[in-house]
Amino acid sequence: MNEQQNLAGDGTVVQSGQIQVSALSKSFGIGPLRQQVIENCSFTLERGKLTVLIGPSGCGKTTLINLLAGYETPDSGTITVDNVPIKGPNKDRLVVFQETALFPWMTTFQNVVYGPKVRGEKDKRELEDEAMHLLHKVGLAEFRDKYPIQLSGGMQRRCELVRALINRPKIMMMDEPFRGLDAMTRELMQEYYVRLFEENHLTNLFITSELEEAIFLADRLIILSSRPASARTVMEIDLPRPREFKILVTKEYLHYKQQALEILHEEAMKAFSSGCGTAVADFLEAYSEVKPK
Numbered sequence: 560m561n562e563q564q565n566l567a568g569d570g571t572v573v574q575s576g577q578i579q580v581s582a583l584s585k586s587f588g589i590g591p592l593r594q595q596v597i598e599n600c601s602f603t604l605e606r607g608k609l610t611v612l613i614g615p616s617g618c619g620k621t622t623l624i625n626l627l628a629g630y631e632t633p634d635s636g637t638i639t640v641d642n643v644p645i646k647g648p649n650k651d652r653l654v655v656f657q658e659t660a661l662f663p664w665m666t667t668f669q670n671v672v673y674g675p676k677v678r679g680e681k682d683k684r685e686l687e688d689e690a691m692h693l694l695h696k697v698g699l700a701e702f703r704d705k706y707p708i709q710l711s712g713g714m715q716r717r718c719e720l721v722r723a724l725i726n727r728p729k730i731m732m733m734d735e736p737f738r739g740l741d742a743m744t745r746e747l748m749q750e751y752y753v754r755l756f757e758e759n760h761l762t763n764l765f766i767t768s769e770l771e772e773a774i775f776l777a778d779r780l781i782i783l784s785s786r787p788a789s790a791r792t793v794m795e796i797d798l799p800r801p802r803e804f805k806i807l808v809t810k811e812y813l814h815y816k817q818q819a820l821e822i823l824h825e826e827a828m829k830a831f832s833s834g835c836g837t838a839v840a841d842f843l844e845a846y847s848e849v850k851p852k
């Protein structure tokens with residue numbers, strides 16, 4: 560197996576991609592209402608690694624993922640996948656958003672097989688086996704014939720994860736996918752997600768504003784500056800895999816957390832002094848030690 564190839568859950572080989580973001584800038588609006596959201600932002604999503612992007616609410620994370628997915632075009636700068644510039648959306652780069660996007664009139668199973676089925680890519684049996692393998696992995700095998708409304712929020716999110724994965728993207732992108740779930744469900748989701756990643760080793764980009772979640776999941780942590788967003792710091796998170804929640808009490812974890820907090824705090828102070836009065840309050844809300852999990 561060369562470094563570009565990974566095994567899917569069923570043992571078949573999946574190509575994994577590398578994204579290069581160079582000097583990316585994006586603004587919205589015109590004239591005095593123009594707002595620079597991303598400015599001169601450069602980073603790499605390394606092949607087969609789980610990169611987490613963290614930054615406070617409103618700093619431009621979703622804008623960045625929309626650019627990477629090809630839903631938006633940059634004002635300047637380039638995005639390449641395996642050295643080829645992107646030209647709009649492609650099933651090589653799939654995004655799971657925080658809002659549910661399941662078809663309400665389809666069952667779990669029908670939702671999952673929908674993409675490959677309409678493209679007529681696989682034979683029926685093969686597709687069914689793969690869908691059931693993945694549903695089993697996320698604890699949804701028994702819910703294959705339920706409709707989204709019959710699933711809990713966490714189950715819906717797991718179903719979406721599987722629905723994206725079955726398309727074998729080169730790059731999986733997740734935009735705060737577990738936001739809004741209760742603390743217990745969120746932990747469970749992190750565990751399912753990290754196990755899937757450790758099995759597939761697809762290139763993953765995971766966006767969050769939760770520091771603990773970020774460090775728990777990441778191979779690499781990119782901290783965004785306050786708006787206009789750019790990649791302020793990249794931290795290599797050298798914690799053992801498979802990841803277990805017990806790492807959250809190790810001194811290595813606490814060291815990463817301390818380093819990241821200092822940078823995030825600096826960014827909040829910068830935003831505050833440049834006129835964004837809510838920046839420090841946002842920072843405290845997002846990263847305060849006393850915040851209930």
Ligand SMILES: Nc1ncnc2c1ncn2[C@@H]1O[C@H](COP(=O)(O)OP(=O)(O)O)[C@@H](O)[C@H]1O
Pocket residue numbers: 587588596614615616617618619620621622623
């Ligand atoms: N399509 C758009 N048109 C105008 N402004 C936008 C658009 N999308 C995002 N923005 C602005 O860009 C800023 C960053 O938004 P977003 O990327 O959603 O932040 P985050 O995901 O980090 O919370 C916000 O101030 C938002 O109002």
Ligand SMILES: [Mg+2]
Pocket residue numbers: 620621622734735
């Ligand atoms: Mg967002």
